[in-house]
Amino acid sequence: MTRSIILSLLALLCLNVKAEEKVKKTLYVQNAYIINMLKNHPIQKGSVLIVDGRIRDVIYQDRNKIPKNAEVIDATGKYLLPGLVDAHVHVTTGQHKNFAENMIYSKNLLEKMLIGGITSVRDVGGKGDVLKVLQEKSSSFEIKSPKIYYSAFFAGPSYYKQMGTTEFNACTQAVDSSTNVQNAMTKAKNAGASGVKLYATIQPDLLNQLAQEAKKQGLGVWGHATVMSAKPMDAVNAGMEVMSHAEMLKWEQCPSLSMSMFDNYEKYYGKFKFDFPELDMLFEKMKEKNIILDATCYHGTVNGLKEAAIFTKKAHEMGVKVAAGTDYLGEQELPYIHNELESLVKDCGFTPFEALKSATKIAAETFNKQNEIGTIEKGKVADLLLLNTNPLENISNTKDIHTVIKEGVIYKK
Numbered sequence: 001m002t003r004s005i006i007l008s009l010l011a012l013l014c015l016n017v018k019a020e021e022k023v024k025k026t027l028y029v030q031n032a033y034i035i036n037m038l039k040n041h042p043i044q045k046g047s048v049l050i051v052d053g054r055i056r057d058v059i060y061q062d063r064n065k066i067p068k069n070a071e072v073i074d075a076t077g078k079y080l081l082p083g084l085v086d087a088h089v090h091v092t093t094g095q096h097k098n099f100a101e102n103m104i105y106s107k108n109l110l111e112k113m114l115i116g117g118i119t120s121v122r123d124v125g126g127k128g129d130v131l132k133v134l135q136e137k138s139s140s141f142e143i144k145s146p147k148i149y150y151s152a153f154f155a156g157p158s159y160y161k162q163m164g165t166t167e168f169n170a171c172t173q174a175v176d177s178s179t180n181v182q183n184a185m186t187k188a189k190n191a192g193a194s195g196v197k198l199y200a201t202i203q204p205d206l207l208n209q210l211a212q213e214a215k216k217q218g219l220g221v222w223g224h225a226t227v228m229s230a231k232p233m234d235a236v237n238a239g240m241e242v243m244s245h246a247e248m249l250k251w252e253q254c255p256s257l258s259m260s261m262f263d264n265y266e267k268y269y270g271k272f273k274f275d276f277p278e279l280d281m282l283f284e285k286m287k288e289k290n291i292i293l294d295a296t297c298y299h300g301t302v303n304g305l306k307e308a309a310i311f312t313k314k315a316h317e318m319g320v321k322v323a324a325g326t327d328y329l330g331e332q333e334l335p336y337i338h339n340e341l342e343s344l345v346k347d348c349g350f351t352p353f354e355a356l357k358s359a360t361k362i363a364a365e366t367f368n369k370q371n372e373i374g375t376i377e378k379g380k381v382a383d384l385l386l387l388n389t390n391p392l393e394n395i396s397n398t399k400d401i402h403t404v405i406k407e408g409v410i411y412k413k
Contacts, residue, residue, distance in 0.1 A: 185213045
């Protein structure tokens with residue numbers, strides 16, 4: 001079956017999106033309790049005017065005159081906040097027979113995310129050809145999906161050998177000392193990637209070269225907190241902007257690391273401490289350099305890695321920015337971003353407001369879109385989440401969804 005036929009079949013699958021849903025209307029969300037995420041002040045009652053997918057005005061005083069031709073959402077007694085952002089997803093992973101099957105699987109996941117309150121995602125390791133098409137279909141409202149920002153995935157040859165990977169492309173690259181770093185980054189950028197994920201078996205010198213070239217070409221520098229043999233402080237010094245998985249910070253206490261994760265575990269397993277001076281120095285440097293910790297706290301905790309919550313809590317206490325990300329899609333009705341928020345509050349000492357900030361304003365920073373989304377302000381993209389109950393009283397209320405608005409388009413279950 002040719003690619004053009006496959007894409008035609010996929011277009012038919014998208015007909016369940018009603019035509020009127022694709023049109024950005026003038027909306028007036030009236031009489032909501034607005035949680036604008038600008039600062040933690042008492043909630044104010046107000047209304048939001050949306051025109052052509054952007055917030056035209058936020059009105060906190062009484063106004064009886066509704067704009068002409070506006071569709072009105074009566075939000076009396078409800079709570080309006082920015083759409084949630086999941087800063088760590090993998091929507092194309094899994095075993096799929098072909099491109100079309102992968103598209104159907106990913107499309108279903110993305111629809112679940114959008115209806116579950118997520119209006120943007122950062123995909124940090126997936127199939128670039130599938131992600132590019134999904135991104136285009138999301139942008140044109142052909143599918144029900146959050147906005148998608150995705151990475152190119154870089155690791156050393158030994159990692160791919162261990163994993164049995166034999167297919168490489170612009171978004172899956174093997175890198176070592178012989179790599180033309182400039183060409184590698186150019187390929188990633190031309191493939192539509194917003195950033196590069198530096199994943200495993202990369203030495204500190206190469207890590208630095210990759211990070212600097214990515215920045216030069218306008219790509220985000222994302223990666224595992226430990227890339228082996230590079231440790232967390234090596235990633236900080238190289239200029240990594242978002243470091244994933246709080247539990248991986250434990251490797252900073254090790255005197256040295258080899259390129260093999262298996263060798264390192266054999267050498268250090270059972271010897272890790274969860275409070276060590278190198279961790280304090282690491283967090284101080286991360287705060288100084290404005291590096292975001294993509295903690296994936298719930299994922300770590302549910303898999304028995306208690307250090308995920310311990311390190312996330314300490315990072316937060318020391319002023320490091322923490323983004324909410326899941327790395328955990330699963331099959332439950334609502335996306336796991338809600339579990340991540342609950343974990344930040346329950347296990348890491350965040351207030352509900354701080355947890356929401358991690359899933360809105362800070363998460364938007366992970367792909368450099370904080371000037372477009374993440375707060376409710378005049379001029380920003382109208383990505384909004386309307387809840388029936390107050391999430392500042394109970395963070396679990398983020399699950400009590402009334403309406404999701406993505407770029408001015410309304411979505412309900």
